[in-house]
Amino acid sequence: MFEVRIRRPHRDLSSVVTHFSQRLGQFAEMSVLRPLHARPNQFLEFYLVDPYQVEEEGKGFAPAPQTVLVGPCLTPGKRLGFVGDVQTFTIHFQPTGLARLFNLPMTDMTDQAFHGRDVIGGGFAGLDSAVRRQSDFDGRIAAAEGWLYDRMGPARSFGAVDWAARVIARSSGRVSIDRLAARSDLSARQLQRRFLADVGATPKSYARVHRFSSVLEARRKAPDRAWADLAAEYGFADQAHLIRETRSLAGRTPEVLIQELLAIPEQNV
Structure with a gap:
């Protein structure tokens, strides 16, 4: 079972972030798999202990990056496995949140998942370390919101x-x-x-x-x-x-x- 917590962002960030979430679960073995179907979501996910295991069609399972930036998925074919101590903290973005904040060409993100540092670049290490230093959900939200506030100034305006x-x-x-x-x-x-x-x-x-x-x-x-x-x-x-x-x-x-x-x-x- 996963225990899930969800929190809305501060209203000043609501134009780029929909919510924050946390998932906690203990899995002795990878006996249950979850298919990844097409979905519109864009998110940045931090694996605080053991990462998800990702299986691509025709390939075996491999651990996800410790911090992964995921674009919208239009094509099925992957599965997730869970084993060990799974603790995640996730920033869920508005449909154009990634493009507005980081000026990303979103066609490069469709059906893709990358280590956050490889896409966001400068300043990402500060966010990653700030989130991981916190001991609870509220602290991680505060760390993420502080980092995101600093990027709202140069972000593209709402159109x-x-x-x-x-x-x-x-x-x-x-x-x-x-x-x-x-x-x-x-x-x-x-x-x-x-x-x-x-x-x-x-x-x-x-x-x-x-x-x-x-x-x-x-x-x-x-x-x-x-x-x-x-x-x-x-x-x-x-x-x-x-x-x-x-x-x-x-x-x-x-x-x-x-x-x-x-x-x-x-x-x-």
């Missing part, structure tokens, strides 16, 4: 693409992309080009993955809900459409996927 990405996220992908482009005063082609650069996916792909992730989260919170009902609520044509999307974005059926995701319970504390 049309930032707004559009937030609308897609808040609507769980259930929004007209053409209408979104019109309201952002951009042509569909302009929105797509800028969205790729700042989010790492086209608006349509990003909305698709958000909708898929949202229906999975809804099922995790309500395991007895029927897939057909969830498909209708989240804008799929029918249950068969949801099954096709799940096979494409996770490589398995919805029921198999949810059972694998629920194999390691999570308790909010």
Whole structure:
């Protein structure tokens, strides 16, 4: 089981960070694996003791970097394994948070995970050591927020693409992309080009993955809900459409996927 804590950032950081989280778990052996399905999230994760083990298709397991920066995932094919004393601290970013803070070309981050120092560069060592010096969740949040505050000044200002990405996220992908482009005063082609650069996916792909992730989260919170009902609520044509999307974005059926995701319970504390 994972014990999970979640905390919202200070309001001055809420335009670039959605939340901070902590996961704690003890695993005597790597007996339960979790598939990595397509998902829109971008985050910086610190493994404070034993790192996750990552398996790529056709390859064996290897430990993740001690601090890993992860971009949005559009392609399934990896699995996570957990063994030992797993303690994580994670900074979860807004859809354009990485691009705004670090001027990253997000197409280079899609389906990728890198050691934080290799991408963020200058100043990263200070963040890493400050987080690891702390003994609790609150202290790590304070250390991360102090470091992030220093980067808010030179960060790119909030613009049309930032707004559009937030609308897609808040609507769980259930929004007209053409209408979104019109309201952002951009042509569909302009929105797509800028969205790729700042989010790492086209608006349509990003909305698709958000909708898929949202229906999975809804099922995790309500395991007895029927897939057909969830498909209708989240804008799929029918249950068969949801099954096709799940096979494409996770490589398995919805029921198999949810059972694998629920194999390691999570308790909010």
